Amino acid sequence: MVMNINSPIRNPNYTLGFLMGDTSRMLRRLFNERVTHLGLTQAQWRALAHLSRNEGLNQVTLADMLDVQPITVARLIDKLVAVDLVERRPDPNDRRAQRLFLTTKAAGVLSRIWEVADEIYAEVLKDVTTEERDTLISLLTRVQTNTGKMMPRGTSTLTNNKSGK
Secondary structure (H helix, E strand, O other): OOOOOOOOOOOHHHOHHHHHHHHHHHHHHHHHHHHHHHOOOHHHHHHHHHHHHOOOOEHHHHHHHHOOOHHHHHHHHHHHHHOOOEEEEEEOOEEEEEEEEEOHHHHHHHHHHHHHHHHHHHHHOOOOOHHHHHHHHHHHHHHHHHHHHHOOOOHHHOOOOOOOO
């Protein structure tokens, strides 16, 4: 059986993966443009955002969530510690490991980050009703949960603890 390349099933413009991937990429680019004045790289603001929702993570778990190698996160956290946005604390269960926590200074930076995010979301969702937005979030949350259950270690679903942003 030959599939029609123009059918919604085969057209990348209508597949979940492409739509989510492209939308995510575009949102990150918009966000990067609007937070450059904060002096943060994309890797840095993403790490801060994940830590804001999951304080106390170790570097290996954060690396998994950011989809990078642990050594990359170690360097990233070194930079965030140097500018007093993150602190390392000993892990009470593993003397070799350290847990990551945000500093008081990070709260102000995150507040500005969330303001920028809210502005972008308001723009991109301007033609979406509140009901549609709630449905979209509900459906994407279910897809995220189902996808997380399929992950080998499941750590990629650790992004829903606090703020919902």
